[in-house]
Amino acid sequence: MRLNELDERIVHALAEDARRSFADIGALVGLSAPAVKRRVDRLLAEGAITGFTVRVEPSALGWETEAFVELYCRHNTSPEDIRRGLSRYPEVASASTVTGEADAVVQIYAADVRHFERVLERIAGEPFVERTKSVLVLSPLLRRYSGAPDQPEG
Template sequence: MNELDERIVHVLAEDARRSYADIGTEVGLSAPAVKRRVDRLRAEGAITGFTVRVDPAALGWQTEGFVEMYCRSNTAPGDIRRALSHYPEVASASTVTGDADAVVQVFASDMRHFERVLERIAGEPFVERTKSVLVLSPLLRRYSAGPPG
């Protein structure tokens, strides 16, 4: 991916509904040239899809928290992923460095709902313990593909 491709990806990451003509104006290409590059980036797997970002609160998910998972020593990341994929409240999960084995982002309708999800996660057979923190106010959320070119 060259610098021009990166600029196109950045524009799409900010607003994937922008037209090829609009993107072209911003990066200095014609609409057909932008389309060709986007098609190539999709074919190469650099762009994996287009999506919509929805405010979780608009869907009734008022409570957000992060759960650190501490697992038994023989737990594979795939086992964690398979278990967490069954929770609609889990927005993201990652293995991490440090004491915890994974960090899980959870959205819930309220505190009681968050507590129930936390109890279910803690009850997974490979989980030894959990530690959670609740988000008071999100300060910064970025959805871009990196710094603009």
């Protein structure tokens, strides 16, 4: 399904703030509140919008250490096995299968390096994991589509 320009603008407004009123969105895109509601309902029914959620700043949980981990999995590990295994870790912010040598890349937030090390050891101990390779983030430079600010405040 490909969104038209108007639906795309509505989706971007909701992605920015899912609590935004239909009237506010309507003012942004040039529609009435009922027309925006009808479009949002249609986008939900068609599966273009899959739900509404809250984004939590990891530092609000005390998680100020960020890392990316490459997972190298045992032969015949399915993406669903990886997803199921990693979903048990609240520190895992995202996980994706990737091209290249690694089978998946995992984004992890932790309170500190010790906490990260404990999480990494638990993940490395999963039966589907053969080995890992990790890097710690020093400074996030640009973030889009995640709800995080584009640059560190300070």
